[in-house]
Amino acid sequence: xxxxxxxxxxxxxxxxxSMTLQCAQDMNHEYMSWYxxxxxxxxxxxxYSVGAGITDQGEVPNGYNVSRSTTEDFPLRLLSAAPSQTxxxxxxxxxxxxxxxxxxxxxxxxxx
Amino acid sequence: xxxxxxxxxxxSVQEGRISILNCDYTNSMFDYFLWYKKYPAExxxxxxxxxxxxxxxxxxxxxxxLNKSAKHLSLHIVPSQPGDSAVYFCAxxxxxxxxxxIFGAGTRLAVHP
Numbered sequence: 498x499x500x501x502x503x504x505x506x507x508x509x510x511x512x513x514x515s516m517t518l519q520c521a522q523d524m525n526h527e528y529m530s531w532y533x534x535x536x537x538x539x540x541x542x543x544x545y546s547v548g549a550g551i552t553d554q555g556e557v558p559n560g561y562n563v564s565r566s567t568t569e570d571f572p573l574r575l576l577s578a579a580p581s582q583t584x585x586x587x588x589x590x591x592x593x594x595x596x597x598x599x600x601x602x603x604x605x606x607x608x609x
Numbered sequence: 610x611x612x613x614x615x616x617x618x619x620x621s622v623q624e625g626r627i628s629i630l631n632c633d634y635t636n637s638m639f640d641y642f643l644w645y646k647k648y649p650a651e652x653x654x655x656x657x658x659x660x661x662x663x664x665x666x667x668x669x670x671x672x673x674x675l676n677k678s679a680k681h682l683s684l685h686i687v688p689s690q691p692g693d694s695a696v697y698f699c700a701x702x703x704x705x706x707x708x709x710x711i712f713g714a715g716t717r718l719a720v721h722p
Contacts (some may be wrong), residue, residue, distance in 0.1 A: 499651070500652065532712075539613070539712035540653070541699060587652050597643055598710065600652030 499523050503601035505511065505589050510578040510608045518573040518604050523600030528591045529571040530555070531563065533584040540587060546571055578608045612636045613701050615713035622720050628686040630716050632699030635680065639701040643710070644673060644684050647696045656685070656697075689720045 504519045522529065527548045532540040532555075542555030546565040560582060562574040571590075575582060585605050589598035614633045622628045632642075640661040645653035659666040659673045659682065666673050672685045686693055699713040 523640075530710075534658075537618075537714050539615075539714040540700075540710075541712070542709055545709060554710075597655035597658060600654070602650070602652050 500597065501588055501599050501601035503586075503596060503604050505601065507607045508604060508606050509521075510575070510606065512578060512580060512608060514578050516575055516578065518575075518586055518588075518606070519573045520573065521569050522571075522590040522599070523569065524590060524592070524599065525568060525598075526590035526592050526599075527568065527599075528593065529565065529574045530589045530591075531561070531571070533589045534587060534588065534603075535584050543573065543586075548563060557575045581609055582606065611711040611714075612639075613699055613711045614715050615699055617716050618714070619717040619719070621688045622718065624691055624720055624722050625688045628684075628689045628693065628718055628720065629683040630686075630697050630718065632682050632683075632684075632698075632713055633680060634701050636701070636703070636711075637680075638703040639711075640704050641674070641702050642675065642682050643700045643702075644671075645698040645700060645712075646693075647698065647715070653698060667701075686718075689718075691720050691722060694720050699718055 501522045530545040531543040544563040546552045588601045590597040612679040644656040646656045647653040657671045675682045696715045696717050698711040698715045702710045
């Protein structure tokens with residue numbers, strides 16, 4: 498079982514560049530989320546989706562866009578990368594609102 | 610303002626002894642709580658959860674205790690094993706919150722022989 502798959506695992510961007518972090522799940526989960534992990538700050542919610550076509554903002558949404566055209570995929574777009582977006586990004590999915598989330602292996606992004 | 614706090618960044622325990630990881634929260638709307646374990650270069654994996662209608666939940670060597678009046682929960686690992694060495698995150702959510710989990714900063718547990 499693949500679970501939650503994130504690509505790429507590592508990425509280096511120059512300031513101002515744009516890119517898309519990919520996330521796919523094969524568990525037919527309705528709920529998907531993006532988190533970033535920074536030292537001493539735990540995981541902070543960026544955006545989340547409760548189903549195809551429905552997305553909403555989390556704690557730290559600025560500088561990121563998402564869309565959910567299918568149940569399986571939930572890409573995260575950085576429109577104009579900034580050094581403050583250097584972080585480890587995790588995608589997660591869950592069956593419903595109050596159950597445990599399954600996480601991908603993460604994408605380590607460095608913006609120089 | 611952090612709604613979920615794990616005040617101990619690290620904890621060192623001898624193999625076979627009990628590990629106790631603590632978590633405090635401030636939002637009274639939180640009514641379910643989860644613990645996740647994370648190894649380096651991997652995503653967090655779910656460990657155990659508890660809802661606010663309970664004060665204890667047990668799963669093998671892992672027990673989570675919830676004290677609602679103190680807004681405090683703890684994870685007990687007995688007996689601790691070297692493979693338990695990882696970062697442990699406490700997370701909290703509110704029913705109807707569309708799985709908007711709020712995570713603590715994590716506690717790094719080291720279990721040594």
